[in-house]
Amino acid sequence: MMELVCPAGTPAALRAAVEAGAHSVYCGFADETNARNFPGLNFTPEDMAEAVAFAHARGAKVLVAINTFPRAGAQPLWHRALANAEQAGADAVILADIGLLAHAAEHHPNLRRHLSVQAAAANPDAINLYADAFDVRRVVLPRVLTVEEIAAINREIEVETEVFVFGGLCVMAEGRCSLSSYATGLSPNMNGVCSPANHVAYAEEGRDLVARLGGFAIHRTPKAAPAPYPTLCKGCFTSGAQTGHIFEDPVSLDATHLIPQLARAGVRALKIEGRQRSRAYVTQVVRAFRAAVEAEAAGRPLPASALSRLTEGQAATAGAYAKTWR
Amino acid sequence: MDLTVGPNAFFWSAEAVRAFYADVAIAPVARVVIGEWVCSKRLPFWQDEIPGAIEALLNAGKEVAVTSLALVTLKRERRLTADLARLGLPVEVNDLSALHSIPSGTPFWVGPMVNVYNEGTLNWLARRGATRICLPPELPLASVAALARAGAEAGVAIEVWGHGRAPLAISGRCYHARLHDRAKDSCQFVCENDPDGRDVETLDGQAFLAVNGVQTLSHSTVSMAHQFEGLREAGVAALRLSPQSQGFAAVCDGWAARLNSGLSAGDLEARLRPLVPGGRLSDGFVAGPVGASWSADAT
Numbered sequence: 001m002m003e004l005v006c007p008a009g010t011p012a013a014l015r016a017a018v019e020a021g022a023h024s025v026y027c028g029f030a031d032e033t034n035a036r037n038f039p040g041l042n043f044t045p046e047d048m049a050e051a052v053a054f055a056h057a058r059g060a061k062v063l064v065a066i067n068t069f070p071r072a073g074a075q076p077l078w079h080r081a082l083a084n085a086e087q088a089g090a091d092a093v094i095l096a097d098i099g100l101l102a103h104a105a106e107h108h109p110n111l112r113r114h115l116s117v118q119a120a121a122a123n124p125d126a127i128n129l130y131a132d133a134f135d136v137r138r139v140v141l142p143r144v145l146t147v148e149e150i151a152a153i154n155r156e157i158e159v160e161t162e163v164f165v166f167g168g169l170c171v172m173a174e175g176r177c178s179l180s181s182y183a184t185g186l187s188p189n190m191n192g193v194c195s196p197a198n199h200v201a202y203a204e205e206g207r208d209l210v211a212r213l214g215g216f217a218i219h220r221t222p223k224a225a226p227a228p229y230p231t232l233c234k235g236c237f238t239s240g241a242q243t244g245h246i247f248e249d250p251v252s253l254d255a256t257h258l259i260p261q262l263a264r265a266g267v268r269a270l271k272i273e274g275r276q277r278s279r280a281y282v283t284q285v286v287r288a289f290r291a292a293v294e295a296e297a298a299g300r301p302l303p304a305s306a307l308s309r310l311t312e313g314q315a316a317t318a319g320a321y322a323k324t325w326r
Numbered sequence: 327m328d329l330t331v332g333p334n335a336f337f338w339s340a341e342a343v344r345a346f347y348a349d350v351a352i353a354p355v356a357r358v359v360i361g362e363w364v365c366s367k368r369l370p371f372w373q374d375e376i377p378g379a380i381e382a383l384l385n386a387g388k389e390v391a392v393t394s395l396a397l398v399t400l401k402r403e404r405r406l407t408a409d410l411a412r413l414g415l416p417v418e419v420n421d422l423s424a425l426h427s428i429p430s431g432t433p434f435w436v437g438p439m440v441n442v443y444n445e446g447t448l449n450w451l452a453r454r455g456a457t458r459i460c461l462p463p464e465l466p467l468a469s470v471a472a473l474a475r476a477g478a479e480a481g482v483a484i485e486v487w488g489h490g491r492a493p494l495a496i497s498g499r500c501y502h503a504r505l506h507d508r509a510k511d512s513c514q515f516v517c518e519n520d521p522d523g524r525d526v527e528t529l530d531g532q533a534f535l536a537v538n539g540v541q542t543l544s545h546s547t548v549s550m551a552h553q554f555e556g557l558r559e560a561g562v563a564a565l566r567l568s569p570q571s572q573g574f575a576a577v578c579d580g581w582a583a584r585l586n587s588g589l590s591a592g593d594l595e596a597r598l599r600p601l602v603p604g605g606r607l608s609d610g611f612v613a614g615p616v617g618a619s620w621s622a623d624a625t
Contacts (some may be wrong), residue, residue: 069443072465072472098422099446119441122399125407125426144498149399172495172542173397175441178464179494179535182544182617185610187464189441210529214616217528233495237534238527239505246501246526246537320498326510 001297002259003269005063005162006286009041009276014051014062016279021290024061026094027051027275033081035067035118036275037192048088061091067116068192069097069175079103086111094140095119096175101134115139117164118175118188124156131159138162140271142174143253146323147261154266163262166285167273169253169319171233179232183214195231202227254316256289259296262321327558327565328356329581330460330485332437333393333418334569335493335538337368337518340375342571347379349575350388354582355567357389359418361410363396363437365500365539366403367513380415391416394424396439397496397540416457425454433457438487438566439496443469445476452480460485460566463492463548464611467556474561483563488550489577490568491523491536491543491603492617501537510540521571522603533604534618544617546608551594552621553612554584573601595622 006022008014017025028034030042043051052062064085070078078100085093086108093111095101096118104113117140121127130136138160141150154161172179174188181187184199195213203210204223211219211230218230228234228250237246255262259270270293272285291303319325331350338346350358360379362369376392383390394407398421408427410417417424420437428434435458442448442459451459459482461470470486477484500510502517502524517524523536523543536543550557550565557565565585567577580597583589599605610619 069441070446072444072469072476075444075446097441097443097447098450099444099448102450103446120397121422122397123404123423125398125404125423126421129422129426144397144399152401171499172497176396176439177495178462178492178611178617179542181464181611182492182494185614185616189443189462190464214618216532216534216618217530220529236529238529238531239524239537242505243529246505247497247499247542323511324509326499326503 002263002267002293004286004289004293005269005271007167007272007275007277007282008051009036009038010279011043011047011051013277013279013282015054016283017286018055018058018060020283020286022060022286024063024091024269025055026063026065028065028067029081029084031077031081032192033068033078034065035116035188035192036065037068038276041276045084045088048084048090052089056089063092063094063114064088064090065094065116066100067094067096067118069189070100071190075099079107082108082111092138101130101136105134112137114162116175117142120144120173120175122173124153127153127157127159131157138268140164143170144173144320147258147265147321150262150267151265160268161266162269162271163267164253164273165255165259165262165270166289167252169248169251169317171248183216183232185214195229200230249315251315251317253319255318255321256292256302258318258321259292259302263296327562327585329354329488329578329585330564330566331355331358331578332460332490332566332568333359333361333363335364335491335541335543336521336523336569336571337365337515337539338372338521338571339518340372342521343372343375343379346569346574347375347382350578351382351386353575353578355388355578356564357391358383359391359393359435359437361393363393363420363439364496364541365517366395366400366406368515368517369406371515391418391435393418393437394420396420396437396493397498398423399498428455431455436460438462438493442473445472448473448476448482449480452482456482458483458485460487463487464617466614467553467560467612470557470562470612471560477563478561484561485564485566486550486557486562486612487548488565488567489581489598490547490566490570491545492548492611493541494535494544495542497540497542500540501542502539505537525604533606544608545604546606546618546620547598547602547604548611549595549598549607549609550612551584551598551607551609552591553609554591557612570603572603576601
């Protein structure tokens, strides 16, 4: 069966994910070492140890994301996160930075290493380099590849691959985007945040609600209409005579229907985005996807009914997995 | 401190490329990185210009390196990347996969699209053979200074993005094609209409970004005009000047005057402002508080 890798922003969400059928749960420490560094989220070292014990008692794994790029002069914070993950009994760490990978390989050789999507290793040469240099055992593929390209990559590498199937969608190659820091000073790579809420301002202007990020207008919607969160790359802009979602519509990723193709492409694990999501959401999504991977493993059709409800109210895309997206 | 001309980000005609490098050969810069780093589909239209340009630049006494693509996904792109190492010039690695074909110990340069944020990464690359690293544009001065110190110890020259629209993101999707309701595979090379990128404004009419095929750039031109002394003190070895379609020789001359003949920050700013596409400058990544800021506005 394909491994289902599920998000947990809090210990409660982790317990919910495990009880709903997650094979693995990924989470991070409550600081800038992880790429979901949001207020009120994430784990203390003590939380992490308890979470690992809870998961292991139920046959699930815990993967600790330490996937920002350490700040020059402040590497010990990231090195401590590695030590804390190992101490907590984590099954693997998810890393993006070359220096941190080198440190982990040298000082924590028995701590299994996964390559974060934030490293954006998009071809076999890059993946094999990380495997050879740092003994990386699994790579989370960037969301720039088609299913065919993923299959071709798997033919040329030894390590496992994991792909995102559901949730938020990066439009840009992950870990190689400074749009957020251009507008707000804070970025995924440096601070673990993208389009951060404390830089968002809403203003009622006439009949519209305008959402600005760092003073730059991202959306203008009629007051009565639902206003999407002003994530920079999903904003509405003008270029020449055209106004619209120049980079991407405010959609989320849903590659559920591609699970059989991804399995045939040799993908080992399916990842669900959403560490910032509620426990109830995690429970619902994890249950649905567990049913889907079980059906796939048994050669049964996917239980579409369970999944169609999840994206209700929000448009979905298969993203780069379909070549026409490009 | 000296000057490096970075690889051109845009899709220019072969004639424009030829004229550009003829100018660069006589410009007061120490080195030049040449090649396609944004979109491999453009390369057949101008690659025949590359050998002649390299020869002219070498004859003019410039150091020359060839860049890899910033995002390598196709088989053809992997072959292209592997071929770079056989040209006998340093490769500027802008996607880590380029290292695959560079034997360990062979000197190479690292471009701004590789995430060098800390000493650990710098030292690993130095051990692998890196001799020169152009840092990612989003780094603040404190990080630049720490990396310049680490670079000095490891024998790696540190470069900073000194002039040009900042490369903010790279994607699998082509935004130029999308703006024309096309997919990347049927783009019909519409990016050639925008030799400095296509401007993107907010709904308030505020200049914001520029799209360049699969790349997204800042609308403002990053300029270290007011940061030069701080960067020099920090031990930065070179400033990178990123090509623009008009007035680039004057940009090089202005910067050479700032480095070597005491041209003031304000005077350089006054020279640059009419030259840069869109007329806006920024230095906020280095000086704060946000990338789009211009430090001189705050004083």
